[in-house]
Every structure is written in structure tokens, then in C-alpha cells.
Amino acid sequence: MRDNNGFLYGPKIVVIGGGTGLSTMLRGLKQYTHNITAIVTVADDGGGSGVLREDLGMLPPGDIRNCILALANTEPTMEKLLQYRFKDGMLKGQSFGNLFLAAINGISENFEEAVKKMSEVLAVSGKVLPVTLDNVKLKAKLKNGIVIGGESLIPKMQIKEKSPIEEICLEPKDARPVDEALLDLVNADGIVLGPGSLYTSIVPNLLVDGICDAIEGSKALKIYVCNIMTQPGETFGYDANEHVEALFSHGLKSLDYVIVNSAEVPNEYKNRYKEDMAQPVSYDLDKFNQKGIKVIEKDVLAIKNNYIRHDEQKLAEVIIDLLT
Structure with missing residues (x-):
């Protein structure tokens, strides 16, 4: 429904993340509502x-x-x-x-x-909001004890060290959130995390003071859009459950829904991605059920410029259906 100025009324949606995945999803969502706030990481270096x-x-x-x-x-x-x-x-x-x-x-x-x-x-x-105005730096601790400083170095060094990421942190640790971001989270109908790089696009937002508390204090439906493929240097070998566990271990307290892709990735793309140490993200329904998290299995697959992506229209429809 539109007002006299052409403003499209719809559910209040706050999306959290960064990178290509988030912008793709936004293109789809804006066809259904203009009540969108994108809270975006500023840890890129x-x-x-x-x-x-x-x-x-x-x-x-x-x-x-x-x-x-x-x-x-x-x-x-x-x-x-x-x-x-x-x-x-x-x-x-x-x-x-x-x-x-x-x-x-x-x-x-x-x-x-x-x-x-x-x-x-x-x-x-x-609207688009930086999650913080502080000059933050991202650090990763690998399971072998190595600490990597700088967002751009994390995937490269993880691959070189061949050791999984154990923890992500921000410097300074007390980075202050943008007030408007907190307000929009509390007043949202739906809060959507992802899609995007788990450790370098989504988790950095959760580490800013007050963001996880605002998410938990909101009555909004809390939704995580899981990546279709694993990411070299961040989530190699992860299933959807491990993606969610990483969110919880970095401050997120609850989720209502996880959206996973149910469509089969064509073999030619599986083989090509396998060469780059990436594979389709699998999921275990029983594990999610035990946590009280509902899984939405939908075909949200798109192939654009020979890359596996989320289909912006299909993904937006799934999210809007949950919120209306």
C-alpha cells in the first residue's frame, strides 16, 4: 500500500550485515516495504x-x-x-x-x-546506518592460538594457517552503537541477519555494545538468512547449525527462524566451488528443532555472472510472508 507521495507501507524490517549478500536482499525487500533500516558494519579495511x-x-x-x-x-x-x-x-x-x-x-x-x-x-x-561511528578494527583468534588483526587479512591468514576461527573481537571493545540503530531494532517487526560473510560482515555488528541487547529486547521476529555456499577463509566445512552457533557465541541470544536454500546447486558449480574450497551449506533439522528454531526451506538460489547468489525476489517473498 502506498501513500500520496508514493511511499510503500509495509512491515518495519531491520537488516544487519554488510557486503554483497545484504545489498542483494535489500533490492528485493524494497519492492514490498520502504520501512527498511540497514545496519551496516564499518570494520572493512x-x-x-x-x-x-x-x-x-x-x-x-x-x-x-x-x-x-x-x-x-x-x-x-x-x-x-x-x-x-x-x-x-x-x-x-x-x-x-x-x-x-x-x-x-x-x-x-x-x-x-x-x-x-x-x-x-x-x-x-x-535508511542506511553505520552500526557505530567509532574507528573499529576487527581481530580473529584461530583455534591454533594465532591472532589476526584486520578484516581483510582474516580470510587470507585463516587459509594459510589451516586453523578454524575460534573468536572474533573488535578494538575498541566498547565501540558505541549509533542511537538510531538501537531505536529501530527495538521498534522493528522483523530483524534479519545476513546473508553475507559470517565473521567479517555479520558478527562485527553483534560485537558493538548494545546491539545484541536491543535485538533481544525487541518483539520483532528474528530471522537468519544462511549463506548458500560456505566461504573459504571463514566457514569452510560449516553447516547451517554451525553458522548459527557462531552467532550465539558472539552475543546473539535467540532466533525464531533460519532460512536455508533447498534448491540443488548444479554439479558444474559444485565442482568449480569445490576447487576454491567451498561447498553448499547443509543443515540438520533435528538440531534446530532442539533449539526451538524453525527452519524455512525454500528455493532461493540464483546464478549471476557465474556465481551462486540468493535470488533477491524469492528471498524477499519468504521474508515478507513471515512478517505478514
Whole structure:
């Protein structure tokens, strides 16, 4: 249902994470509701975001940019422009959208205000919030005792050490949440974690002070969208149950639903992903039942540019069905 200004009324949904998976899901959800808040990690320190973070002392813009564009109502040319990456010179590898947000940050009081201004310029349906304004750094402790500092190094070093991730932490440990993020969590109809990198996109948000308490204190349905494939350097060999256990061990207190893909991954993609140490995520219904977590088994599979992804439309329909 829309109001006179074209605003699409629907359930209040707060999504938590970062990376490609989150922005994909947002593109589907905005077709059903504009009452969307994306709470996004700011622990990234690699690529173009890492360069701007180091050079300008700003929070990393990459994941924020992708979420803003996913919710934006812009012409295709504008989206192409904001996603354009320079191919040569000093700006090689840098995205214009990152530079655009960096420029807005330069004329704003803080990063939160800059994100809101960019969202206004691009007519975003809903809102995007950094989980914290503190300059946080992600660290991982492996089961062999090695500690890895920096989000971008965690997958590389995990593969090199061949030791599973035991724990993720933030520095500083008392990173403060954005107040509006806490408020939206408490007032949500549904809170959705994922899809996305378990340890470097989802868990960092849970480590910010007050986020897990706000999730638990909310009357919202709490939903986890499990990845379709395991991720080298983070979740190799994990089933869906182990994904959820990692969320609980990093502060999450309860879940109502887990959405898992029930469609068969084509063999050619299984074989290709196996070469890269990745495989379809399996799940054990009995283990989830013992925890009181309901499992939603649906075909949410899409193949885009030869990669396994969530189908944004199918996934959005599953989430909306749960909340209406």
C-alpha cells in the first residue's frame, strides 16, 4: 500500500550485515516495504574503502555505498556512475561512489550525517546506518592460538594457517552503537541477519555494545538468512547449525527462524566451488528443532555472472510472508 507521495507501507524490517549478500536482499525487500533500516558494519579495511580509511581518516564507505545504491531510486546511468571503478592512475581501483561519499563526509559533521545526506540525494527507500561511528578494527583468534588483526587479512591468514576461527573481537571493545540503530531494532517487526560473510560482515555488528541487547529486547521476529555456499577463509566445512552457533557465541541470544536454500546447486558449480574450497551449506533439522528454531526451506538460489547468489525476489517473498 502506498501513500500520496508514493511511499510503500509495509512491515518495519531491520537488516544487519554488510557486503554483497545484504545489498542483494535489500533490492528485493524494497519492492514490498520502504520501512527498511540497514545496519551496516564499518570494520572493512581492504580495497578502495581501506585506502580512503587510511588516507582521510574516515569510516570505510564500501558496504554503506552498496546498501545505499540497493535502496536508491536512481536512473541506471547514475547507478553505473556511482559503481564505476577507475582503471588507471592514482585512483585505480577506487569507486566513484566511495569518493562521492567521502566528499559528502568532508562537508558533514560526522559519517552518520554524511550517509543520510547521500541517501537523500539518491532518494533512498528506507535508511542506511553505520552500526557505530567509532574507528573499529576487527581481530580473529584461530583455534591454533594465532591472532589476526584486520578484516581483510582474516580470510587470507585463516587459509594459510589451516586453523578454524575460534573468536572474533573488535578494538575498541566498547565501540558505541549509533542511537538510531538501537531505536529501530527495538521498534522493528522483523530483524534479519545476513546473508553475507559470517565473521567479517555479520558478527562485527553483534560485537558493538548494545546491539545484541536491543535485538533481544525487541518483539520483532528474528530471522537468519544462511549463506548458500560456505566461504573459504571463514566457514569452510560449516553447516547451517554451525553458522548459527557462531552467532550465539558472539552475543546473539535467540532466533525464531533460519532460512536455508533447498534448491540443488548444479554439479558444474559444485565442482568449480569445490576447487576454491567451498561447498553448499547443509543443515540438520533435528538440531534446530532442539533449539526451538524453525527452519524455512525454500528455493532461493540464483546464478549471476557465474556465481551462486540468493535470488533477491524469492528471498524477499519468504521474508515478507513471515512478517505478514
